[in-house]
Structure formats: structure tokens, C-alpha cells
Amino acid sequence: MKLEMICTGEEVLAGQIVDTNAAWFASTMMEQGIECQRRVTVGDRLEDLVAVFQERSNEADIILVNGGLGPTSDDLSSEAMALAKGESLIENREWKERLEAWFARNGRVMAVSNLKQALLPESAIMIDNPVGTACGFAVKLNRAWLFFTPGVPFEFKQMVKEQFISFVKQHFDIDGDVSLRKYLTLGRGESSLADELEKIELPKGMTIGYRSSMPHIEIKLFARGYLAISQLDKIEAQIRFLLGNAIVADEKVSLAAEIHELMLSAGLSLSVAESCTGGMIASQLIDFSGSSSYLHHGLVTYSNESKVKVLGVKPETLDDHGAVSIATVEEMAKGARAILDSDFALATSGIAGPTGGTEDKPVGTVAIALATKGAVYSQMIKLPRRSRDLVRSLSTAVAFDMLRRELLGEAVIVDYESIGRFKK
Amino acid sequence: MKLEMICTGEEVLAGQIVDTNAAWFASTMMEQGIECQRRVTVGDRLEDLVAVFQERSNEADIILVNGGLGPTSDDLSSEAMALAKGESLIENREWKERLEAWFARNGRVMAVSNLKQALLPESAIMIDNPVGTACGFAVKLNRAWLFFTPGVPFEFKQMVKEQFISFVKQHFDIDGDVSLRKYLTLGRGESSLADELEKIELPKGMTIGYRSSMPHIEIKLFARGYLAISQLDKIEAQIRFLLGNAIVADEKVSLAAEIHELMLSAGLSLSVAESCTGGMIASQLIDFSGSSSYLHHGLVTYSNESKVKVLGVKPETLDDHGAVSIATVEEMAKGARAILDSDFALATSGIAGPTGGTEDKPVGTVAIALATKGAVYSQMIKLPRRSRDLVRSLSTAVAFDMLRRELLGEAVIVDYESIGRFKK
Numbered sequence: 001m002k003l004e005m006i007c008t009g010e011e012v013l014a015g016q017i018v019d020t021n022a023a024w025f026a027s028t029m030m031e032q033g034i035e036c037q038r039r040v041t042v043g044d045r046l047e048d049l050v051a052v053f054q055e056r057s058n059e060a061d062i063i064l065v066n067g068g069l070g071p072t073s074d075d076l077s078s079e080a081m082a083l084a085k086g087e088s089l090i091e092n093r094e095w096k097e098r099l100e101a102w103f104a105r106n107g108r109v110m111a112v113s114n115l116k117q118a119l120l121p122e123s124a125i126m127i128d129n130p131v132g133t134a135c136g137f138a139v140k141l142n143r144a145w146l147f148f149t150p151g152v153p154f155e156f157k158q159m160v161k162e163q164f165i166s167f168v169k170q171h172f173d174i175d176g177d178v179s180l181r182k183y184l185t186l187g188r189g190e191s192s193l194a195d196e197l198e199k200i201e202l203p204k205g206m207t208i209g210y211r212s213s214m215p216h217i218e219i220k221l222f223a224r225g226y227l228a229i230s231q232l233d234k235i236e237a238q239i240r241f242l243l244g245n246a247i248v249a250d251e252k253v254s255l256a257a258e259i260h261e262l263m264l265s266a267g268l269s270l271s272v273a274e275s276c277t278g279g280m281i282a283s284q285l286i287d288f289s290g291s292s293s294y295l296h297h298g299l300v301t302y303s304n305e306s307k308v309k310v311l312g313v314k315p316e317t318l319d320d321h322g323a324v325s326i327a328t329v330e331e332m333a334k335g336a337r338a339i340l341d342s343d344f345a346l347a348t349s350g351i352a353g354p355t356g357g358t359e360d361k362p363v364g365t366v367a368i369a370l371a372t373k374g375a376v377y378s379q380m381i382k383l384p385r386r387s388r389d390l391v392r393s394l395s396t397a398v399a400f401d402m403l404r405r406e407l408l409g410e411a412v413i414v415d416y417e418s419i420g421r422f423k424k
Numbered sequence: 425m426k427l428e429m430i431c432t433g434e435e436v437l438a439g440q441i442v443d444t445n446a447a448w449f450a451s452t453m454m455e456q457g458i459e460c461q462r463r464v465t466v467g468d469r470l471e472d473l474v475a476v477f478q479e480r481s482n483e484a485d486i487i488l489v490n491g492g493l494g495p496t497s498d499d500l501s502s503e504a505m506a507l508a509k510g511e512s513l514i515e516n517r518e519w520k521e522r523l524e525a526w527f528a529r530n531g532r533v534m535a536v537s538n539l540k541q542a543l544l545p546e547s548a549i550m551i552d553n554p555v556g557t558a559c560g561f562a563v564k565l566n567r568a569w570l571f572f573t574p575g576v577p578f579e580f581k582q583m584v585k586e587q588f589i590s591f592v593k594q595h596f597d598i599d600g601d602v603s604l605r606k607y608l609t610l611g612r613g614e615s616s617l618a619d620e621l622e623k624i625e626l627p628k629g630m631t632i633g634y635r636s637s638m639p640h641i642e643i644k645l646f647a648r649g650y651l652a653i654s655q656l657d658k659i660e661a662q663i664r665f666l667l668g669n670a671i672v673a674d675e676k677v678s679l680a681a682e683i684h685e686l687m688l689s690a691g692l693s694l695s696v697a698e699s700c701t702g703g704m705i706a707s708q709l710i711d712f713s714g715s716s717s718y719l720h721h722g723l724v725t726y727s728n729e730s731k732v733k734v735l736g737v738k739p740e741t742l743d744d745h746g747a748v749s750i751a752t753v754e755e756m757a758k759g760a761r762a763i764l765d766s767d768f769a770l771a772t773s774g775i776a777g778p779t780g781g782t783e784d785k786p787v788g789t790v791a792i793a794l795a796t797k798g799a800v801y802s803q804m805i806k807l808p809r810r811s812r813d814l815v816r817s818l819s820t821a822v823a824f825d826m827l828r829r830e831l832l833g834e835a836v837i838v839d840y841e842s843i844g845r846f847k848k
Contacts, residue, residue, distance in 0.1 A: 038472070039437060278711075
């Protein structure tokens with residue numbers, strides 16, 4: 001079974017939009033054990049669309065087409081498909097009624113242009129879209145099924161997950177017996193991880209993949225078939241043994257997601273005082289609905305005055321040790337925790353760059369502290385100075401990892417292979 | 425002249441990497457007045473590469489090929505091109521010497537696998553890569569020139585800017601006389617903007633494009649040729665007249681960039697107190713190096729206790745009006761400003777959702793205030809409740825726009841077409 005994707009739309013072709021739908025689609029299908037073998041991106045010219053539908057329908061078995069189902073004049077997917085197949089467009093009564101009901105329900109008048117969205121090629125099978133005005137449809141041409149989906153990411157993803165995957169399984173014989181495990185790592189490069197894990201002898205049907213998602217590398221352990229799946233626990237144990245502290249979360253897209261879940265289930269509270277991370281710690285938690293139940297406040301105390309006035313850092317600490325120091329960051333954490341007597345507080349202070357570094361404390365120097373009701377843990381780390389954003393996101397990740405380890409009752413401060421540390 | 429792009433690599437096809445090279449390339453060429461007409465993404469299978477080179481070389485005049493020039497066994501672009509053209513690979517002596525010198529200069533031993541990077545198809549023209557070990561090359565096949573570039577974004581971009589564009593101009597007759605202006609808009613949908621600007625009669629050679637970059641829509645005014653370029657000022661004036669307050673910045677990627685520049689040149693200071701925006705206001709400013717010179721602090725006071733203790737909001741204000749209210753947000757702004765006597769303070773408090781809404785104050789209700797040394801401006805707006813992230817990013821943009829207008833001496837509070845407002 002040969003799967004391909006056709007992405008349509010001037011804005012995708014012209015680079016005005018980075019095509020995240022395409023990457024998401026390929027990766028989602030891969031998790032089903034189905035590989036996307038080619039992707040063609042074309043603009044909104046009718047003749048280009050017709051040509052690409054005809055051409056690829058001779059090569060692939062199933063083609064996911066994305067975009068071009070909207071109401072405006074440059075939405076041409078339906079018309080192009082009808083032309084490619086040599087049939088006419090006809091009004092799909094069911095979808096027309098759904099459209100009218102949709103607009104009535106939202107108290108809006110339906111523009112005439114929306115009627116276009118109910119026009120499908122004669123032989124098309126209509127595919128429901130419960131969350132938008134563009135229905136999908138599928139047409140058989142030459143060797144291939146072409147399956148049309150809307151460009152709006154939210155609608156597209158729902159249609160792929162709820163309709164496309166079952167459509168594929170219904171029409172083709174897919175060995176659906178696959179399993180995927182994901183591990184989030186911190187503080188170790190992709191080639192170093194790969195070198196380490198090469199020592200493991202993988203059973204047939206199992207592969208290890210890597211995905212860079214800064215500041216993390218995600219490891220994907222993929223098994224196809226009963227035999228490989230039955231070995232997953234054993235191989236996972238080997239991976240954990242070899243990587244140790246580098247694995248910081250399972251089946252999570254970020255450490256913030258892990259912290260959010262741990263804090264919710266622990267029922268404890270957190271305050272954050274940030275300097276160089278500039279709100280990134282708080283912001284990554286606030287991305288999750290429900291974070292208000294444990295996050296007391298996130299204080300970005302950028303200036304020294306603010307560290308003194310808001311957090312109660314002593315002026316002489318700043319004078320004697322500087323803003324980027326173990327002493328300052330410990331007082332920041334203690335101060336932030338004390339304001340509302342939170343269970344925990346995280347604090348950061350560092351030099352994100354590109355300017356502001358000194359010989360003693362170059363760009364990439366970051367002090368991080370975790371205050372609990374009974375103790376303060378702190379470290380000053382040396383991060384690669386590749387970019388301001390990387391320094392901030394790595395600092396955020398290390399701070400989260402300190403809190404994560406505390407919540408799990410593990411040693412708060414550990415070594416990461418690619419992150420240096422200043423001696424106290 | 426028909427330009428196409430071929431992207432190679434399993435990791436791009438499989439969605440492990442979002443193909444930002446492709447978007448950057450199309451957009452860069454567009455600014456040169458050259459449109460990329462099709463993009464094909466294929467994996468690392470030799471037969472797929474050979475097929476796509478042969479097939480597209482009959483359709484396009486020039487094809488930018490990206491990736492597959494590395495030293496490992498899955499880098500097959502050079503070999504595939506030689507096969508497609510029916511010629512052999514030969515060692516390029518110049519590049520071999522450059523490679524050896526490169527490794528010597530970096531004090532490293534060259535691996536045998538790197539020698540592969542000097543093997544080019546017999547008829548290839550070598551293209552220099554001053555920043556990496558993979559040289560580019562160009563081969564003529566059928567109708568097309570195929571121009572091969574490395575996948576590493578940094579090397580790729582340099583080769584496109586410094587060699588590819590001049591290669592195209594040398595081989596094809598390009599009218600390079602183009603000019604592009606960009607306007608950032610807020611509070612008006614793409615179709616509404618397009619309907620409004622359809623009233624303008626554009627001279628030949630001028631086009632208006634739209635790019636959604638939530639919470640903004642960016643308008644691109646593109647002119648090709650002397651005549652169109654000479655009309656740009658006139659058309660821009662018409663756009664400004666028709667769109668009024670909707671245009672919030674010129675030639676900027678975000679309102680934060682505009683605020684950063686304005687605050688730096690004004691030499692004034694800012695404090696931020698955020699609730700529903702959760703650090704987004706401060707964080708977007710801190711993305712810019714140098715923001716520490718004007719940003720005193722960004723206080724994410726998520727809990728009521730924190731609003732009272734850190735910002736000095738009166739408990740009775742919270743009791744009488746609630747956390748999401750004009751009264752509370754004004755006290756938040758005044759309190760945040762007073763701590764360090766900043767010139768300005770911005771404050772937000774709202775319901776980002778998806779839960780937490782009430783009948784009076786549904787999800788999407790956000791109160792925003794700007795405090796100056798002499799006044800407080802505030803409004804409570806109703807935002808579309810499509811997603812938590814959209815509510816937060818629109819609130820951030822409106823807050824920035826209030827400050828921007830104050831800095832420019834304009835009315836602080838204005839109407840935006842798609843954003844409602846509660847009466848005081």
C-alpha cells in the first residue's frame with residue numbers, strides 16, 4: 001500500500017505558512033505503522049492541481065489531499081478533482097442542509113459562496129466534518145483513492161484521526177499490530193544518545209528513532225508485530241539502564257506537561273521567580289488549563305531593584321555576589337516561596353546573551369534554585385551559548401527537572417552529560 | 425521560467441522535522457519576484473530520487489534540490505543525480521583538497537566517509553560551500569538545471585542567498601525590480617480585510633497578499649517593475665485610510681518587536697502584571713536582547729492572594745468586583761507601576777478557558793489596563809473563545825497596542841472590528 005500526500009495552497013507553497021499539517025500527518029501515520037512515501041506541494045492554479053491529481057493517481061494507492069475546500073475563488077480542490085476524473089460537480093444535498101443548519105445554529109446568514117462547499121465531484125463519497133463548513137470527500141481515480149481534507153489544522157487533524165485512518169484500514173490490508181513508546185531526554189545530544197543505544201540489540205520489527213524538540217531530544221521506540229511488541233518492556237529497561245538521568249519524562253511532549261500532572265496530583269503549590277528565563281517557566285505551566293490551582297504566581301524580576309522590592313533579596317547579596325549567583329538565586333527562591341508560603345519555589349538568574357557575559361560568568365551561565373518548606377537546592381550551570389532562546393529553554397528544563405525529581409523523592413541535583421556546572 | 429523545489433530526507437518526509445527550509449526558500453525567492461511553483465518531498469530511497477529528478481526535469485526550468493549531501497550511507501542525492509543522467513560519479517579534486525584543508529584547520533582527522541562528499545556527477549558544476557563540508561553542485565538534465573544544496577539550514581540559506589539567486593539570474597531573464605511592504609494588523613479577519621482592500625484598484629504588477637500569523641494577519645504589498653513600484657506610496661496611503669486602527673505595525677513580525685523598539689528609543693520603563701496572559705506579555709519582550717533596559721519586572725499574579733500581597737490590590741475590590749474586572753485590573757496596573765515607580769505598567773485579568781466562564785463573564789472576557797504616571801486606561805473586551813492560546817495572545821496584542829498608542833501620543837483605547845467590548 002503506497003501512501004502519498006498532496007498539499008495545496010499558495011500560502012503553503014510560497015512559504016507564508018510553514019506546513020505543520022504535513023509533518024503532523026506523516027508522523028501520525030507512522031505511529032499507525034504506515035509510511036508516507038512522497039509529498040507534493042502545489043499552489044492554487046487549476047491546471048497544476050489537475051495535473052498532480054492525475055499524475056500521482058497512477059503511482060500511489062491512497063493520496064491524502066490537504067486544503068482548497070474553502071468558500072473562496074482560490075479554493076479549487078473539488079473542481080480540479082472533477083476535471084481530473086472527467087466528471088461534473090454536483091450539489092451534495094446532505095452537506096448543503098448541514099451547512100444551512102450550521103449557519104442557523106450560529107445565528108449567521110450563509111453567504112452564497114459557502115454553497116460552493118457542498119459541490120462535490122459526481123462519484124465522490126462525502127466525508128463528515130463535524131467541526132467546520134468544509135466537508136471532506138474521497139474519489140477513486142486510476143490506481144488511487146484520493147481523500148480530500150480541509151486545511152484548517154484543527155479540522156484536518158480531527159478528520160485524519162476519526163475518518164482517514166479507518167478509511168485506510170477498511171480499504172487496505174494494514175498490519176495494524178504496532179506499538180510506540182516515547183521518552184523525553186535532557187542534557188544529551190542526539191549522536192551521543194544514538195551511540196549509547198547502538199549497544200542494544202533490537203529484535204526484528206523494532207526501531208529506535210530520534211526527534212529533536214529543543215531543549216529535548218525525544219526517543220521513539222517503535223515495534224511492529226507481536227514478537228517485537230512482546231520485547232518492548234525488556235528493551236525499555238535496557239534503554240533506561242543506559243541513559244539514566246537523561247530520561248526525564250515518558251509519553252509527554254514537554255517537561256512542563258510532566259510537572260503540571262505531578263503538581264495537580266500532589267495537591268501542592270508553587271511560586272516562580274525568574275530573571276533570565278523571563279517568564280518561560282510560568283508561561284509553560286500556564287499553557288495548561290487548571291494550572292491556576294497550584295501556581296501561586298510567577299514573578300519575572302528582571303531588575304535588581306525588583307529582586308529587592310518584590311522578592312526581598314538583600315542589596316548586599318547583590319553587591320557581594322552579583323545578580324547571577326548561587327546566593328542571589330537562593331534568596332530569590334526563598335523570597336518567592338515566602339510571600340504566600342507556597343510548598344515550592346523555583347528561581348533562575350543567568351546570562352541569556354548574546355551580550356552581558358564576563359570572563360568569570362560567560363553567556364550561558366545560569367543559577368537555578370528550588371526552595372521547599374525545609375530546604376533550598378541550588379546549582380550554577382554552564383549552557384552552550386548558541387542562542388538566547390536555547391539558554392532560556394534549557395534553564396527552564398533544568399529547573400523543571402529539579403522540581404520533578406523533588407516531587408518523586410529523588411536527588412534534586414544530578415549531572416547531565418552535555419551541561420557543565422560551576423563548583424560552589 | 426519555472427522554478428520547483430525537491431526536498432529530500434526521511435526525517436523531513438516522515439514529519440520528524442518540520443520543513444522550515446522549504447518555507448524560507450519560497451518566501452525568499454518570492455521577495456526576489458520569483459515564484460516556486462511546486463515542491464516535492466521524497467525520502468532517502470535511491471529509486472525514488474532518480475524517478476523524481478527525471479520526472480521534474482521534464483517540467484521545470486530550474487529545480488532547487490535540498491538535502492542528501494552528507495557523508496553517511498543514506499545521503500544519496502549525488503549518486504541519484506548521476507544515475508538519473510546516466511553518467512558516473514567522479515572525484516572533484518578541488519573539493520577534496522578543500523575538505524582536507526577544512527579538517528586540518530579544525531584539528532580533526534577526516535573520516536573516509538567524508539571523501540564521498542567530493543564525488544559529483546561527471547557533468548556537475550561545483551558550487552562552493554564556505555561554511556560546511558558538503559559542496560553544492562548544478563547539473564543540466566532535460567529541460568532543467570538541478571541545483572543541489574545541503575540540508576543544514578545555516579549552510580542552505582547561505583548558499584541560496586550567495587550562489588543560487590545569482591545562478592538563476594545568470595541563466596534566466598528575471599525582472600528583478602521588485603519591492604515588498606508589510607503591514608501587521610490586529611482585530612480584523614482575513615476575509616474582512618480582503619473585502620475592504622478589494623475597493624482599491626491595483627496598478628499592473630502589484631499584488632496584495634495575506635498571511636495569518638495569529639493573533640495577527642500580515643498584509644504584504646508586492647510590486648514588480650518600475651511602474652508598480654512608483655505607485656507604492658499612493659496605494660499604501662489608500663490601505664491606511666481604509667484600514668485605520670487595524671494596522672498596528674510596519675515591517676515588523678510582531679507587536680512585541682514594535683514595542684521593544686519604541687521603548688528603547690523612548691528611554692522609559694515598564695512593569696507588567698499579568699493574570700490570564702500568564703507571562704506572555706513579559707516573555708515576548710524578553711525574547712529581545714536589551715529588553716532588560718526598560719522592563720522592570722513582569723509579575724504573573726495568578727492567585728487572588730498574590731494580587732493582594734504582591735500588587736497591593738484591595739481585598740474588597742476582589743470581593744466586590746471579582747478578579748476579572750475593570751476595578752481589579754486598574755489596581756493591578758497601578759500597583760505594579762508603583763513598586764519601582766515605572767513610567768508605565770500593563771495589567772491583564774481574564775478567563776482564558778476552556779473552563780472558568782460564567783454567564784456574565786464568559787470564556788474570552790479579559791480586562792486590560794495601562795497605568796502611566798498620571799492616568800489609568802482600561803477596557804474589558806470579549807474575545808472569540810476558540811482556544812486558550814488565542815485568548816491569551818489576542819489579550820497580549822491588545823495590551824501592547826494600548827501601550828504603543830500611548831507611546832505615539834494617540835488615543836489609547838480604540839475599536840477593533842472583530843473584538844467586542846463590555847460597557848463600563
